[in-house]
Amino acid sequence: MAGSRAASAREPGQIREEAALSDTARAPRTSLAGADDRRARPGTSFEDGCTVRCLAEALGLAECARIPFRPSALMDNAELIRQLAERWNAGDLDGVVELYTEDATIVSGPDWPEQATWEGHSGIKASLIDFGAVWDSARVEMGPIERHGDQIVGKGMWRTRGASSGVEGTMPFVILFSFRDGKIALHEWFTDYDEAVAAARGS
Numbered sequence: 591m592a593g594s595r596a597a598s599a600r601e602p603g604q605i606r607e608e609a610a611l612s613d614t615a616r617a618p619r620t621s622l623a624g625a626d627d628r629r630a631r632p633g634t635s636f637e638d639g640c641t642v643r644c645l646a647e648a649l650g651l652a653e654c655a656r657i658p659f660r661p662s663a664l665m666d667n668a669e670l671i672r673q674l675a676e677r678w679n680a681g682d683l684d685g686v687v688e689l690y691t692e693d694a695t696i697v698s699g700p701d702w703p704e705q706a707t708w709e710g711h712s713g714i715k716a717s718l719i720d721f722g723a724v725w726d727s728a729r730v731e732m733g734p735i736e737r738h739g740d741q742i743v744g745k746g747m748w749r750t751r752g753a754s755s756g757v758e759g760t761m762p763f764v765i766l767f768s769f770r771d772g773k774i775a776l777h778e779w780f781t782d783y784d785e786a787v788a789a790a791r792g793s
Contacts, residue, residue, distance in 0.1 A: 667740075668737070670689060671735055673689060674689050679730055687714055691771065693710055694709070694777065697779065700785075701781055731747045732744060741767060743765070745762070747762050748763065764786045765779055766786045
């Protein structure tokens with residue numbers, strides 16, 4: 591009973607944050623340098639972006655520097671992923687969304703606490719806002735970006751600070767990207783690199 595009362599006293603944001611941190615603790619700590627995978631290509635780390643507070647600015651609540659738009663049809667797929675990380679770190683929420691096709695889908699990781707799928711620009715934007723609400727700060731550091739046919743497997747890490755607790759942490763991730771017409775059509779989260787590669791090869 592005491593445990594139940596303690597859980598109910600916590601803010602919803604803190605509960606979501608603790609679930610995310612708990613899930614992270616179970617995730618494998620893969621090397622971002624790609625030293626354990628000779629096929630890994632050099633990655634890019636973005637150091638100059640702002641925090642999730644810029645999401646409010648991206649929604650028009652304040653002024654935020656916006657990355658100049660470059661038509662994604664002219665981008666290499668690897669450059670598209672680098673732009674995705676860069677725009678997120680800059681708080682350019684609309685810029686992130688426009689890198690996806692109108693009917694794009696984001697699929698949660700198989701070991702996430704909550705299984706979910708987000709579809710279309712409106713669904714993707716809602717998922718980004720919901721994720722940002724859990725953290726006071728959440729920045730992406732991209733690791734190796736690898737091509738597997740016409741798909742890309744990207745490794746990286748979230749550097750976060752909890753909105754409720756203020757606790758700082760890291761969350762490694764792997765994403766499998768599929769493309770259509772120069773934009774992201776499918777975005778699948780993974781925590782295990784080999785599973786993401788197997789999914790790419792099995793497509």
